[in-house]
Amino acid sequence: MSNEMTNERPELIWLRPERATRGPAPAHSRAAIAATAIALADAEGLAGVSMRKIAAALGAGTMSLYTYVPKKEHLFDLMLDAVAGEWRLPDQPSGDQRADLADFARQGIAAMRRHPWTPALVLTRPSMGPNSLRCTEYFLAVMAASPLSGGTKMELFAMLNGSICQFAQWEANQREAGGSAQWQAELATYLGSAVATGAYPHLAAAFAGGETTDMDPDAVFDRFVARVIDLILAAKG
Incomplete structure (x- = not known):
């Protein structure tokens, strides 16, 4: 009506x-x-x-x-x-899907770091105003050569956005709850004692790996979003 x-x-x-x-x-x-x-x-x-x-x-x-x-x-x-509207998107994708999606995601996490209240709001009240439509149109242009259906592409766009929001929310929670040196030290002590019980052999093996991981926030995000993009580009209809 x-x-x-x-x-x-x-x-x-x-x-x-x-x-x-x-x-x-x-x-x-x-x-x-x-x-x-x-x-x-x-x-x-x-x-x-x-x-x-x-x-x-x-x-x-x-x-x-x-x-x-x-x-x-x-x-x-x-x-x-x-x-x-803070996303600076080119008029046309470059043709490199992975690079275009990674750039889109980096702009997203940058915006959410500037405005830490956005992730929770996006996840509870998604908006589709003019700027949001522009972002959606860009994602679909990046994915234009894919044989996936339009509905599947929209689901993948929601997955990418949701992943960025979840990462930004996780970062905010880490800053709020884990900012103190005491908290970090107590967490290390707790995990060490838990592993020492022998009840968590896989966790112990993971900690015993010995490899060093770059924990710079941007590096962590790049690794995280690269795996999300892997899923998007490997998606089937």
Whole structure:
């Protein structure tokens, strides 16, 4: 049933016009509101974002902002899409699928490190605004030569995005819970004592391997996402 028939306004923010076709130009914009909300979230976390704080930063009345962004969920959609706009994508893929996907993933983890509140929000409220559609279109262009169905390609795109989000969330959790030297030392002691019991022979063998692994965050991410890309490029319909 159409919105005209039900006299209801669209629920999706992207279906709502940003400004009326008549009347004075609006004093604010969705982009400015989203940018202000992102700055607040970067500084205080998602819990620190409120229409009152956004209005104060913009020099506007709190209630007036609801004419631009009727619901907080709409604000989240605008924020996520603004972050998706930070991906610098070429007009066309290079033709090297692995390199193109790796670059896409690195831009993703960089954006999520800049905005550590994004992973949890993406995983609970995925957004498909204009910038998100641009990212989706680019992934599909990278995968254009693949014989996989469109539905499978979309699932693989969701897998890639979800993997980036999960890695970013894991990094954030590590920083929060494992930042202290005491925690690291206690973890090493615990694992050492557990392995010494002989109850975990495979874990003991893994620790006894002796190889050194580069634990630089970028190197860890590159190894992680390379395995995800292996799965994407080896996927069957």
